[in-house]
Amino acid sequence: MGKFKLRPDEIREMTPEERREKLKELKAELLREMTSKSISGVPDNPGRVKEIKKNIARILTTEREEELRKIRETEKG
Incomplete structure (x- = not known):
């Protein structure tokens, strides 16, 4: 599935929005990987x-950094 890193x-x-979508995709992929690992006992990768x-x-982490940056800007502003 796609790029690794x-x-x-x-x-x-x-x-x-793109980050939220990517996060959703990654969580679904993690679930698939964990499920296949639990079924077969050996992960595919x-x-x-x-x-x-x-x-x-x-x-x-990136989302949290941006959230904190916005908070700091409003406090300074």
Whole structure:
């Protein structure tokens, strides 16, 4: 499924809607990977689950950074 690693600059260039959509896709993919692992006992691609989790964390971190930036701007403003 798609590229493995999302770079932080790629994530920052996405619109909030694109990030939410990508997050939804990654969570669905993680669920599929975990399900196939539990059924067969062996994951199709062992490193994929770890990379999906990292990508989810990267997106959530970027969203939080932007949220904090907006808060700081309103406090200064």
